[in-house]
């Protein structure tokens with residue numbers, strides 16, 4: 001796929017990937033051999049009819065392809081950009097056994113963009129209303145996909161969002177250069193056109209509890225609040241000025257537009273000509289370090305305790321980060337942040353690691369090398385080692401079942417919780433995962449909520 005030149009994009013927040021042209025899309029679609037049993041669909045958590053939409057692209061019927069896609073996925077422009085297709089549908093593509101698999105994700109993005117840019121996002125016609133009301137807590141990918149399915153099943157749907165903007169992690173967690181906000185907004189607007197009601201600045205657990213929603217005439221509640229509580233390293237010096245969690249850093253930059261301070265009210269650490277270290281190896285770490293480069297960092301490091309083979313980030317994100325000049329310091333673990341007399345971060349003590357036997361995650365365990373410590377001068381550190389569940393729902397809805405990390409326990413087939421009429425899905429159930437897995441959970445919950453509402457009738 002054509003993309004912005006690395007040197008040029010290092011200084012802007014415009015999208016890196018530029019998308020297929022019509023000709024490239026058709027050529028790529030013609031690589032699909034239209035398998036009688038398309039294994040690619042098995043790899044898609046929301047069951048998009050991949051072979052059918054690709055056949056329409058090959059014929060040049062791009063709007064028909066968009067319609068086919070939206071039978072199973074109402075957020076295709078988002079998924080086409082951020083889903084890890086290389087681990088899902090594309091890894092199952094038959095063509096991939098001998099050659100590059102068909103670029104399913106890029107074709108998905110193409111048809112969604114084609115529709116939006118030519119005729120605007122069209123919404124399907126709706127079934128007769130059932131008179132049932134469902135409250136969805138959280139407007140991230142799980143909540144949005146659940147809302148899209150339930151409204152098409154004829155139910156009234158209200159989505160409650162804690163922040164002032166809709167989209168959850170799609171808005172605050174993923175930077176503009178990977179997922180433009182305008183695209184998220186337009187796909188959410190299409191749900192509004194279908195009749196989904198959205199309420200922002202509503203923190204369920206504070207403004208209303210789950211029980212109050214049920215008492216206020218909602219027939220079912222779907223909890224999809226994500227995983228918004230950042231983990232820290234728990235090492236000395238983590239409270240110094242200049243040490244952030246990725247969650248805070250990304251929220252300041254992505255949601256509050258701190259990169260345009262003082263035009264926007266929220267500031268963020270001034271990275272210009274500074275040394276920035278991001279600790280972690282996932283997509284969030286890549287997003288964070290690439291933002292710091294765009295904010296002018298002189299040296300921007302990824303510091304990760306295993307090797308690049310074990311890195312959980314998408315290969316494409318690692319590749320883009322390297323192209324943009326990010327330096328990878330692998331097999332290295334931070335021991336201590338060191339500050340000056342005024343409490344500002346100045347350096348980090350790093351210990352080198354080597355890989356041992358695989359641990360419970362299946363990845364080789366990092367083992368410290370004694371006497372290998374050294375000091376790396378840095379001005380800003382961002383901890384990007386994952387998120388846990390926010391405790392607000394647990395505190396105010398104690399009669400749900402939770403695991404020891406505060407994730408809600410559900411029946412995996414139906415997403416039903418232990419409380420009648422209450423369902424849950426996405427990161428609040430699984431812990432931090434991918435956008436498409438959260439969407440799959442949202443769709444599964446929508447089907448189960450529909451069955452539940454019918455049975456209650």
Ligand code: SF4
Nearest residue numbers: 032033035040093094
């Ligand atoms: S597995 Fe690959 S070749 Fe077969 S239908 Fe799916 S995309 Fe086409």
